[in-house]
Amino acid sequence: MSISRRRFMQGSVAGAAGLLTGAVPAFSANVDWRRYAGTKLEANLIKSPRGELLQKYAKEFFDLTGIEVASEVIPEQQQRQKAVIELGSGKPNFDIVHLSYHVQKRQFDKAGWLADISGFMKDPTLTDASLTESDFSKVGLDYAKNQAGELRSLPWSVDYFIVYWNKELFAKKGLSFPTSFDELASHAEALTDAKAGIYGIVGRGLKNANVALYGHLLLGYDVEALDKSGRLTTDTPEGIAAATYYQRLLTKSAPPGVAGFNWAECQSAFVQGRAAMWIDGVGFAPPLEDPEKSRVVGKVGYSVMPKGPKAQGSATYGDGIGIAATSKNKEAAYLYCQWAVSKLMGARLLQTGGGVPFRNSILNDAEVRKGVKMPGDWVDAVSGSGKVGRPGLPVIIPVAEFRDIIGIALTNTLSGADPAAEMKKATEQFKPILEKSEKA
Amino acid sequence: MTIDLHAEFGSAAGRPALPKERSHKRLRSRRFWPFLVPALIVLTAITVVPWAFTLWMSVREFTVGGTNEFVGLANYARLLVDARFSEAIWHTLFYTFLSVLLPLIFGTLAALVLHREFPLRGLVRGIFVLPMMATPVAIALVWTMMFHPQLGVLNYLLSLVGIEPQGWVFHPATVIPSLILVETWQWTPLVALIVLGGLAVIPREPYESAEIDGAGAWMKFRYITWPMILPFLMIAVIIRMIDALKSFDIIYAITQGGPGTASETINIYLYSVAFSYYNIGYGSAIAVVFFVLVVAISLAMLVLRQKLHWNEMAGAP
Numbered sequence: 222m223s224i225s226r227r228r229f230m231q232g233s234v235a236g237a238a239g240l241l242t243g244a245v246p247a248f249s250a251n252v253d254w255r256r257y258a259g260t261k262l263e264a265n266l267i268k269s270p271r272g273e274l275l276q277k278y279a280k281e282f283f284d285l286t287g288i289e290v291a292s293e294v295i296p297e298q299q300q301r302q303k304a305v306i307e308l309g310s311g312k313p314n315f316d317i318v319h320l321s322y323h324v325q326k327r328q329f330d331k332a333g334w335l336a337d338i339s340g341f342m343k344d345p346t347l348t349d350a351s352l353t354e355s356d357f358s359k360v361g362l363d364y365a366k367n368q369a370g371e372l373r374s375l376p377w378s379v380d381y382f383i384v385y386w387n388k389e390l391f392a393k394k395g396l397s398f399p400t401s402f403d404e405l406a407s408h409a410e411a412l413t414d415a416k417a418g419i420y421g422i423v424g425r426g427l428k429n430a431n432v433a434l435y436g437h438l439l440l441g442y443d444v445e446a447l448d449k450s451g452r453l454t455t456d457t458p459e460g461i462a463a464a465t466y467y468q469r470l471l472t473k474s475a476p477p478g479v480a481g482f483n484w485a486e487c488q489s490a491f492v493q494g495r496a497a498m499w500i501d502g503v504g505f506a507p508p509l510e511d512p513e514k515s516r517v518v519g520k521v522g523y524s525v526m527p528k529g530p531k532a533q534g535s536a537t538y539g540d541g542i543g544i545a546a547t548s549k550n551k552e553a554a555y556l557y558c559q560w561a562v563s564k565l566m567g568a569r570l571l572q573t574g575g576g577v578p579f580r581n582s583i584l585n586d587a588e589v590r591k592g593v594k595m596p597g598d599w600v601d602a603v604s605g606s607g608k609v610g611r612p613g614l615p616v617i618i619p620v621a622e623f624r625d626i627i628g629i630a631l632t633n634t635l636s637g638a639d640p641a642a643e644m645k646k647a648t649e650q651f652k653p654i655l656e657k658s659e660k661a
Numbered sequence: 662m663t664i665d666l667h668a669e670f671g672s673a674a675g676r677p678a679l680p681k682e683r684s685h686k687r688l689r690s691r692r693f694w695p696f697l698v699p700a701l702i703v704l705t706a707i708t709v710v711p712w713a714f715t716l717w718m719s720v721r722e723f724t725v726g727g728t729n730e731f732v733g734l735a736n737y738a739r740l741l742v743d744a745r746f747s748e749a750i751w752h753t754l755f756y757t758f759l760s761v762l763l764p765l766i767f768g769t770l771a772a773l774v775l776h777r778e779f780p781l782r783g784l785v786r787g788i789f790v791l792p793m794m795a796t797p798v799a800i801a802l803v804w805t806m807m808f809h810p811q812l813g814v815l816n817y818l819l820s821l822v823g824i825e826p827q828g829w830v831f832h833p834a835t836v837i838p839s840l841i842l843v844e845t846w847q848w849t850p851l852v853a854l855i856v857l858g859g860l861a862v863i864p865r866e867p868y869e870s871a872e873i874d875g876a877g878a879w880m881k882f883r884y885i886t887w888p889m890i891l892p893f894l895m896i897a898v899i900i901r902m903i904d905a906l907k908s909f910d911i912i913y914a915i916t917q918g919g920p921g922t923a924s925e926t927i928n929i930y931l932y933s934v935a936f937s938y939y940n941i942g943y944g945s946a947i948a949v950v951f952f953v954l955v956v957a958i959s960l961a962m963l964v965l966r967q968k969l970h971w972n973e974m975a976g977a978p
Contacts, residue, residue, distance in 0.1 A: 332727070428919050476810060478811075480831060480832065481919055489809065489812060636833055658727075
């Protein structure tokens with residue numbers, strides 16, 4: 222059964238109205254959405270609120286385009302491996318791939334695994350007029366473009382590192398939210414009451430995962446892990462200072478065993494009211510406000526990371542959605558990617574707290590904001606972090622090795638090792654790997 | 662002077678084989694081939710080819726989406742100076758040794774108890790083997806929660822008897838012993854089942870004779886039970902050793918080799934190199950060395966078995 226464009230538009234607007242308080246047209250009539258009706262696509266997605274959202278509303282995409290999408294949603298680590306191995310084989314079984322920019326961007330760019338969609342973006346019959354490059358945040362666009370300036374994916378969802386804090390525990394000690402790194406550490410120490418099982422702060426101590434937190438702290442010293450000339454900064458005075466600060470936070474006021482904590486253990490401690498602060502990504506917020514999962518509902522403050530000794534920064538990580546260069550249905554796949562980052566889907570993502578769209582037009586839409594279920598603090602923290610957001614990990618191919626090697630050094634500092642010696646040793650160990658990868 | 666009877670008189674019949682018989686034998690042996698070939702093809706496809714391919718990859722600089730060139734023995738040379746690999750070998754051996762020894766001790770003791778007659782013995786035996794039947798990843802998730810330093814039940818239980826909370830898998834010093842605890846909990850029933858099998862076939866007569874001679878419980882165990890169950894224990898050791906050496910799921914699901922690299926075994930390191938760093942060449946070299954290590958340990962076990970004549974001790978042919 223074919224649907225007339227007018228009828229479709231009416232349906233879309235009516236559907237969107239339930240979610241978006243204002244009657245925002247969901248999809249432009251200029252685009253011939255049904256041009257590729259009957260096409261079958263395969264999508265490889267990460268098991269996350271983003272991937273699950275696309276699956277949940279897949280029927281809407283089918284009704285809109287007549288394109289049938291079979292999507293598989295796989296846990297993050299396994300999806301990354303599967304995507305790389307399939308793309309590396311030259312014959313991936315999917316047309317569309319969900320990628321983690323902070324881990325895979327450089328690898329995908331260098332291998333040329335994703336199709337150039339710059340041309341599609343300029344084609345008004347394929348692209349909604351509201352979808353422009355300038356609508357994406359700068360960091361998102363930087364992630365999506367390769368060195369030649371070609372757009373190889375659409376920026377989808379951004380994750381900023383923020384500070385979650387327990388207002389009740391702060392009030393008991395008569396403290397307010399810290400305004401500097403020093404204050405954050407001293408507050409954490411003041412809030413720690415080991416006998417009562419309460420700790421001032423919790424954060425990732427597990428190797429590899431902990432580098433996301435370290436990268437976030439590094440921004441307070443106004444450096445990223447890789448400087449503009451491609452040199453590692455992890456053994457510079459700033460890099461060592463960030464490691465020393467990391468050690469201070471997680472040894473003086475964090476729960477015992479934090480060396481083995483990933484985000485899940487941190488979240489458990491925080492939702493149980495056992496930690497006064499937790500530094501991690503904004504995407505982990507929804508369970509904190511869920512009465513079935515949390516003992517701190519309504520007590521959580523969400524704030525932008527305080528200013529460090531030299532700068533204020535928020536580590537920014539992100540997801541994108543792209544098209545395999547080998548796909549025979551690139552235009553149809555592009556329609557799917559466009560739908561995934563559309564205002565309607567982006568609003569749903571934001572409103573459920575499942576992610577933060579890279580598109581400013583969604584974030585800044587007052588009507589969309591009205592529908593956000595998370596507290597106002599959370600939206601402010603997201604918006605404030607966006608203003609000071611910088612990449613939290615270096616955009617290099619051996620990013621997993623970087624995370625492991627630096628992560629092991631950081632974990633060692635939690636057992637009392639000297640941060641300077643550990644960071645110097647780890648940096649020396651990683652340098653040849655980086656040089657080799659850049660030469661290849 | 663020795664005489665070659667076979668040369669002189671032919672085959673078993675005591676006379677030279679007739680040409681017709683020889684051709685019949687050849688024909689008969691050829692008839693076996695159609696039955697052997699499918700198995701040989703499958704075996705070659707699933708073991709020899711992957712193994713040869715692994716060897717081929719191990720002498721190449723081979724990364725997914727990157728280079729693929731011959732580098733000779735460079736990957737093996739790198740292993741010699743890779744501190745993380747050396748550490749992983751040590752972790753593997755330590756983990757394997759205790760993951761074999763502890764289930765062996767507790768499994769044997771449990772079998773001796775479960776072999777006795779007592780009410781509801783069948784039910785107790787059934788409950789006892791439950792850990793062995795559970796899915797490793799499910800076990801890992803449950804134990805991870807139990808190990809949690811603040812929220813886990815283990816530290817709560819310790820607090821009831823006045824013991825300080827422990828770091829368990831969240832501390833580098835206690836992570837491997839904690840993982841061995843999980844391994845022991847899961848696989849003690851397997852050893853117990855094997856030993857129970859051994860106990861079931863020991864005849865009653867030696868015990869009766871020993872009792873007539875005045876032997877006590879310890880003497881009966883030391884001189885009758887122990888030698889008789891030794892071949893079964895040997896089987897348990899080999900099964901456990903293979904299983905512990907290749908252990909991956911429990912470790913990966915609980916610690917992913919951490920904190921730091923404190924519980925990183927060869928398998929976990931190999932997985933990181935091949936599937937996180939996508940360095941297939943170096944990962945293959947690790948796999949080859951790991952294979953050699955497993956073969957060496959297995960051969961050592963076989964030699965030990967031969968030297969101790971454990972089969973003969975039990976009166977087996």
